[in-house]
Amino acid sequence: MEKIRIGIYGYGNLGRGVQYAASQNADMEVVAVFTRRDPETVQTVLPVKVERTDKIKEYTDKIDVMILCGGSATDLPEQSKEVVKLFNTVDSFDTHPKIPAYFEKLDAAAKESGHLGAMSIGWDPGLFSLSRIYFESVAPKGSTYTFWGKGVSQGHSDAIRRVPGVKDAKQYTVPVESALERVRNGENPNLSTREKHTRLCYVVAEEGADLALIEKKIKEMPDYFADYDTEVHFISEEELKTQHSGMPHGGFVLRSSESATGNKFLTEFSLKLDSNPEFTSSVLIAYARAIYKMAKEGKTGAVTVFDIAPKYLCAMSEAEQRKSLL
Amino acid sequence: MEKIRIGIYGYGNLGRGVQYAASQNADMEVVAVFTRRDPETVQTVLPVKVERTDKIKEYTDKIDVMILCGGSATDLPEQSKEVVKLFNTVDSFDTHPKIPAYFEKLDAAAKESGHLGAMSIGWDPGLFSLSRIYFESVAPKGSTYTFWGKGVSQGHSDAIRRVPGVKDAKQYTVPVESALERVRNGENPNLSTREKHTRLCYVVAEEGADLALIEKKIKEMPDYFADYDTEVHFISEEELKTQHSGMPHGGFVLRSSESATGNKFLTEFSLKLDSNPEFTSSVLIAYARAIYKMAKEGKTGAVTVFDIAPKYLCAMSEAEQRKSLL
Numbered sequence: 001m002e003k004i005r006i007g008i009y010g011y012g013n014l015g016r017g018v019q020y021a022a023s024q025n026a027d028m029e030v031v032a033v034f035t036r037r038d039p040e041t042v043q044t045v046l047p048v049k050v051e052r053t054d055k056i057k058e059y060t061d062k063i064d065v066m067i068l069c070g071g072s073a074t075d076l077p078e079q080s081k082e083v084v085k086l087f088n089t090v091d092s093f094d095t096h097p098k099i100p101a102y103f104e105k106l107d108a109a110a111k112e113s114g115h116l117g118a119m120s121i122g123w124d125p126g127l128f129s130l131s132r133i134y135f136e137s138v139a140p141k142g143s144t145y146t147f148w149g150k151g152v153s154q155g156h157s158d159a160i161r162r163v164p165g166v167k168d169a170k171q172y173t174v175p176v177e178s179a180l181e182r183v184r185n186g187e188n189p190n191l192s193t194r195e196k197h198t199r200l201c202y203v204v205a206e207e208g209a210d211l212a213l214i215e216k217k218i219k220e221m222p223d224y225f226a227d228y229d230t231e232v233h234f235i236s237e238e239e240l241k242t243q244h245s246g247m248p249h250g251g252f253v254l255r256s257s258e259s260a261t262g263n264k265f266l267t268e269f270s271l272k273l274d275s276n277p278e279f280t281s282s283v284l285i286a287y288a289r290a291i292y293k294m295a296k297e298g299k300t301g302a303v304t305v306f307d308i309a310p311k312y313l314c315a316m317s318e319a320e321q322r323k324s325l326l
Numbered sequence: 327m328e329k330i331r332i333g334i335y336g337y338g339n340l341g342r343g344v345q346y347a348a349s350q351n352a353d354m355e356v357v358a359v360f361t362r363r364d365p366e367t368v369q370t371v372l373p374v375k376v377e378r379t380d381k382i383k384e385y386t387d388k389i390d391v392m393i394l395c396g397g398s399a400t401d402l403p404e405q406s407k408e409v410v411k412l413f414n415t416v417d418s419f420d421t422h423p424k425i426p427a428y429f430e431k432l433d434a435a436a437k438e439s440g441h442l443g444a445m446s447i448g449w450d451p452g453l454f455s456l457s458r459i460y461f462e463s464v465a466p467k468g469s470t471y472t473f474w475g476k477g478v479s480q481g482h483s484d485a486i487r488r489v490p491g492v493k494d495a496k497q498y499t500v501p502v503e504s505a506l507e508r509v510r511n512g513e514n515p516n517l518s519t520r521e522k523h524t525r526l527c528y529v530v531a532e533e534g535a536d537l538a539l540i541e542k543k544i545k546e547m548p549d550y551f552a553d554y555d556t557e558v559h560f561i562s563e564e565e566l567k568t569q570h571s572g573m574p575h576g577g578f579v580l581r582s583s584e585s586a587t588g589n590k591f592l593t594e595f596s597l598k599l600d601s602n603p604e605f606t607s608s609v610l611i612a613y614a615r616a617i618y619k620m621a622k623e624g625k626t627g628a629v630t631v632f633d634i635a636p637k638y639l640c641a642m643s644e645a646e647q648r649k650s651l652l
Contacts (some may be wrong), residue, residue, distance in 0.1 A: 020586035024466050100649050120652055127460065127593075129652045130636060134453065136651065137612040137639035139605075140350050184598075259608065260346035263600035267453075272510075274589035279465075282585065286463040306637040306647050310456060313463035314632075321632050323426050325458045326451045 003029040004292045006285075007059060008048075009083060010069035011035050013247070014092065016045050017281025018067050025285060027315050031063050060086050064295075065288040067091075069281075077102060081109040084117040088295045090288050092122040092280055099125070107302035116295045117302045121287045122280040123271060124148070128253050130305050131269040135255035139265050142257025143188045147175035147196060151249025151276060159224045160201055163217045165209030168237065170244040172200040175252065183254045186264045199230040202244050204237045249276035286313045329355040330618045332611075333385060334374075335409060336395035337361050339573070340418065342371050343607025344393050351611060353641050357389050386412050390621075391614040393417075395607075403428060407435040410443040414621045416614050418448040418606055425451070433628035442621045443628045447613045448606040449597060450474070454579050456631050457595040461581035465591050468583025469514045473501035473522060477575025477602060485550045486527055489543045491535030494563065496570040498526040501578065509580045512590045525556040528570050530563045575602035612639045 006022055008015045011033050022028040023046060032049040035042050039050040051059075056066070066087035070076050072095045080091050084106060093102055099120060110117040120126065124146070132144055153173050160169035179196050182189045189195075201218060205211055215232045219225055235243075250272040257265045273279045287305075290312035294303070314321055332348055334341045337359050348354040349372060358375040361368050365376040377385075382392070392413035396402050398421045406417050410432060419428055425446060436443040446452065450472070458470055479499050486495035505522050508515045515521075527544060531537055541558045545551055561569075576598040583591045599605045613631075616638035620629070640647055 017585075023586050096652070099652055100645065103648055125652045127464070130460065131595075132651045133636045133640050133647060134456065137615075137636070137641075138453070138609045140608075140641075259343075259601060259604040260349050261601075261604065263604050264598075265600065265605050265608075266596075266598040268594075268596045268598075269457075270592075270594045272590075272592040272594075274591065275585060275587075278585040278587065278589050279591050282466075282591075283464045289463075304648060304652055306640075306644070306652065307635050309633050309635045310459045310463070311632040314459050315463075315466075318632070319426065321459060322429055322630060325462065326422070326425055326446055326455045326630055326632065 001027060003027055004289060005062060005064045006030045006288055007056070007063040007066040007087065008033045008069055009053065009056070009066050009079065010075065011037075011042055011044070011050075012069065013277040014281055014284075015069035017275070017278040018069060018284055019044065019046055019048065020278065021282040021285040024282070025289070025315065027289070028285060032059060056083065056086060063087060064292050065090060067284050067288055069284075077105075080117060080119065081105050084110045084115050085113040086115075088116045088291050090118045090121055090284050090291055092126075092284060093120050094122065094125055096125065103302050103304070111301045114300050116291050116300055118287050118291050118304070118308070119302055120304050122283050123273075124251065126280075126283055126305055127269070127271070128251065131253035131267075132255075133306055135253070135257075135267045135269075139255055139257035139267065141260075142255050142265070144253065144255045145183050145191070145196075146251065146253050147180060148251040149173040149175050149197065149249065151251070151273070152244075152247050156199065156201075156224055159221060160203060160218055163214055163221075165206050165214050166203055167206050168204040168240055170202045170240060172202075174198045174200050180252060180254070183256055184266060184268070186256050186266065188256055193227045194229060197228060199225055199228045201230065201232045202235050202240060203232055204240050205234055246274065247276045249273050249279075289313060289315065327353060329353055330615060331388060331390045332356045332614055333382070333389040333392040333413065334359045334395055335379065335382070335392050335405065336401065337363075337368055337370070337376075338395065339603040340607055340610075341395035343601070343604040344395060344610055345370065345372055345374065346604065347608040347611040350608070351615075351641065353615070354611060358385060382409065382412060389413060390618050391416060393610050393614055395610075403431075406443060406445065407431050410436045410441050411439040412441075414442045414617050416444045416447055416610050416617055418452075418610060419446050420448065420451055422451070429628050429630070437627045440626050442617050442626055444613050444617050444630070444634070445628055446630050448609050449599075450577065452606075452609055452631055453595070453597070454577065457579035457593075458581075459632055461579070461583075461593045465581060465583035465593065467586075468581050468591070470579065470581045471509050471517070471522075472577065472579050473506060474577040475499040475501050475523065475575065477577070477599070478570075478573050482525065482527075482550055485547060486529060486544055489540055489547075491532050491540050492529055493532045494530040494566055496528045496566060498528075500524045500526050506578060506580070509582055510592060510594070512582050512592065514582055519553045520555055523554060525551055525554045527556060527558045528561050528566060529558055530566050531560055572600065573602045575599050575605075615639060615641065 068091040156171035482497035
C-alpha cells in the first residue's frame with residue numbers, strides 16, 4: 001500500500017500526539033520530526049528521524065503533508081505561511097478573532113506555491129465548527145450554544161501561577177449543568193458568561209502564603225475569572241501531581257430550533273476526552289489524509305473544515321463508505 | 327437576491343415539510359408541486375402552483391433543484407433515475423442495503439444528462455451517516471453505536487395494524503438507557519438487538535377482540551417484534567388520537583475510542599425531533615442549496631452527504647462562515 005508521508009513540525013504535546021495518532025492509521029507513515037531544538041536532545045515517543053527545522057527544504061520530495069504543531073500565539077502565524085511554500089500543511093490555529101486575517105495570508109502563500117494548507121483543524125475550531133455549520137444549515141430558525149468542559153484550560157492555569165504566593169495550579173472550565181438543561185428543554189435562554197461556565201481552581205500555595213489573599217486575587221482577576229463563579233481549592237503538591245496531571249477536556253454544541261409549524265428540534269454534539277492534545281492530534285491526522293487526496297486532485301490554497309467533504313477524511317474507498325457508513 | 331428555484335415531486339408528509347422548510351430560508355422559492363393525483367384535489371399548506379407529474383418537462387428552465395418526496399420502497403427507485411434526466415435532484419432514499427445499487431443507477435443517469443443527484447439525504451441516512459464517517463475517521467480505534475428513538479416507526483405501526491382484531495396502532499422504538507450508559511462509560515459492549523432497543527406499542531382493539539391473542543401475535547411477529555422486548559398497551563381510539571398523533575423521533579450516534587496511549591475519547595451526536603418528516607424536509611432543503619451551488623461549479627453524477635463539503639449547505643458567504651461559525 002502506498003503510504004501518506006507525514007512530517008511533524010514542532011514536537012511538544014501536539015507533535016507527540018500526531019506521531020501516536022499516525023501509528024493508528026495503516027495508510028500513514030511519519031518520515032521525520034522537525035524541531036528548533038538540538039535534535040540530539042529530542043526524545044521521540046516512537047522511533048523516527050529528528051531534524052532541525054532548517055532542514056525541511058531537503059524533504060520536499062519525501063513528505064506529502066507537513067503537520068504544524070506549534071502554538072497559535074506566535075508560532076503558527078509565522079510558520080504556516082513559510083512552510084506552505086514547500087509543503088501541503090495542516091495546522092490547528094485556534095485564535096478565533098484572527099482567523100480571517102490568518103486565512104488570507106495562508107491562502108495567498110499556498111496558491112502562489114501550488115500547495116494546499118488546512119487551517120484551524122481540531123475540535124474547536126474543528127469538529128465543533130462542523131456541528132455549528134451543519135446544525136444552522138439544516139435548522140435555520142433557532143439558537144446555537146457552545147459549552148466547554150469539563151476540562152483543563154492551560155491559559156487559566158498559567159494565569160493562576162502568576163499570582164504571588166502560588167507555586168502551581170490547575171484550572172478546570174466546567175459547563176453549568178442547569179444551563180445545558182435549559183437549552184435541551186428548548187427554552188432558548190440568553191445566557192451570560194457566568195451562567196454558562198464555572199471555573200474550578202486547584203492551587204498549591206507556597207509555604208506561609210496568605211491563602212485568603214491568593215483566593216481574592218484569583219477571583220477578582222479581570223478577563224480570566226471576574227466574570228465567572230470561581231471555586232478555589234488549596235491542595236498539596238502531591239495531590240496536584242496524582243489527581244490533576246491529565247489534560248482532559250470536552251464540551252457540547254447544541255442547537256435548539258423549530259420548524260415553520262412550531263415543531264421543536266434539538267441537535268447536540270458532545271465530546272468527552274481523556275486527553276485534549278491527543279484527540280486534537282488524531283483530528284489533524286485525519287485531515288492530513290484529506291489534504292493529501294485533495295492536493296492530488298489539484299486543489300490549492302487555504303481550506304478549513306468547511307471546505308473539505310467528509311469522504312476525503314476516511315481511509316475507505318468511496319464505495320465502501322456508502323456501503324458501510326451511509 | 328437571486329433565489330434557488332425548488333420543485334417538489336410528491337406531496338405527502340415529506341412534500342409538505344419541504345414546502346414549510348423552504349419558507350424558513352430567504353434564498354429559496356418553491357415554484358411548483360408535482361403530484362400523480364388530480365391537482366384540483368391537492369390542498370397545499372402554503373400557496374403554490376400544483377401540476378401533474380407529467381408536466382415536469384415544461385419546467386426544465388424554471389426549476390433549479392427538484393426534491394423527490396416519494397417513498398423508498400417503490401417511488402424513488404423508479405422516479406429518481408428518470409427525473410434526474412431533466413433536473414438536479416435531492417432524495418431521501420433510506421433502504422440501507424440497496425444504497426450501492428441505487429447509487430450506480432442514479433450516477434449513470436445523472437452523468438449522462440449532466441445533472442447532479444443527491445441521494446439518501448435526511449438524518450439516517452444523512453446526519454447520522456456524517457457522524458459515523460467523521461467519528462471513525464478522527465478516532466480510528468474504537469466502536470460506533472447507533473441508537474434510534476424514542477420515536478414512531480411507521481413500518482412497525484403498520485405491521486401491528488395488520489394483526490386481526492386491531493383497529494389502529496402506534497409503535498415507538500425506544501433506546502435502552504442502560505445500554506447507552508454502558509457505551510458512554512467506555513465499556514465497548516457487544517449489544518444484541520434486544521439489548522439496544524425496546525418496542526412500545528399502543529393498540530386500539532376492535533370491540534370484542536381477544537386482547538391476549540393480539541398481544542401474543544404482536545410479540546411473536548418475526549423480524550418486527552420477536553427479537554425485542556415488546557410492551558403492548560391497549561388504549562381507546564380517543565387516547566390514540568390525542569396522545570399519539572405526532573411523529574416524533576430521534577436517536578444517538580456514539581463512538582467510544584482510544585488513543586495509541588490508551589486515553590479514552592467519547593464522541594456523541596444526538597437528535598430529538600418533535601416531527602420526523604419536518605426535520606428530514608429541513609435537511610433536504612439545505613442539501614438542495616448545496617446541489618445548486620455544486621451544479622453551478624460543473625459537478626455531475628450521484629452524490630451523498632459524504633461527497634458534499636459543509637460550506638455548500640450554508641447560506642452565508644465562505645468568508646462569513648469562517649468569521650462567525652469556525
